[in-house]
Amino acid sequence: xxxxxxxxxxxxxxxxxxxxxxxxxxxxxxxxxxxxxxxxxxxxxxxxxxxxxxxxxxxxxxxxxxxxxxxxxxxxxxxxxxxxxxxxxxxxxxxxxxxxxxxxxxxxxxxxxxxxxxxxxxxxxxxxxxxxxxxxxxxxxxxxxxxxxxxxxx
Numbered sequence: 001x002x003x004x005x006x007x008x009x010x011x012x013x014x015x016x017x018x019x020x021x022x023x024x025x026x027x028x029x030x031x032x033x034x035x036x037x038x039x040x041x042x043x044x045x046x047x048x049x050x051x052x053x054x055x056x057x058x059x060x061x062x063x064x065x066x067x068x069x070x071x072x073x074x075x076x077x078x079x080x081x082x083x084x085x086x087x088x089x090x091x092x093x094x095x096x097x098x099x100x101x102x103x104x105x106x107x108x109x110x111x112x113x114x115x116x117x118x119x120x121x122x123x124x125x126x127x128x129x130x131x132x133x134x135x136x137x138x139x140x141x142x143x144x145x146x147x148x149x150x151x152x153x154x
């Protein structure tokens with residue numbers, strides 16, 4: 001229940017859980033921000049939350065995503081198609097900016113130094129890059145966000 005994850009000075013979190021162990025996502029916004037959940041952008045079967053922060057000068061749309069590792073090729077393509085559909089629908093809000101955040105369990109193609117790549121570049125990495133370019137997205141993370149023994153050895 002969202003009340004179990006409350007943080008002082010923040011709205012109750014928007015959450016999206018799966019019915020099996022692990023995964024899911026949550027989105028927190030400071031209580032001073034006018035935030036609205038955008039259910040129309042949330043597609044069944046996807047672990048993502050869309051929200052809008054809107055004031056008189058700016059409209060920001062945020063999506064928090066969790067994507068499990070080791071998806072089949074068909075599921076990967078379905079994810080990219082559905083993400084493209086939701087992003088296109090998000091554009092109808094005429095936002096100042098759209099931010100996709102979360103854990104896609106990939107992204108090695110965006111690391112600036114090859115030795116930091118902890119599991120090599122995969123076809124999924126290239127598909128993600130192609131989709132990001134198509135959607136005119138810019139990757140902000142350029143170094144590993146999870147450091148484990150394999151990364152330290154490199």
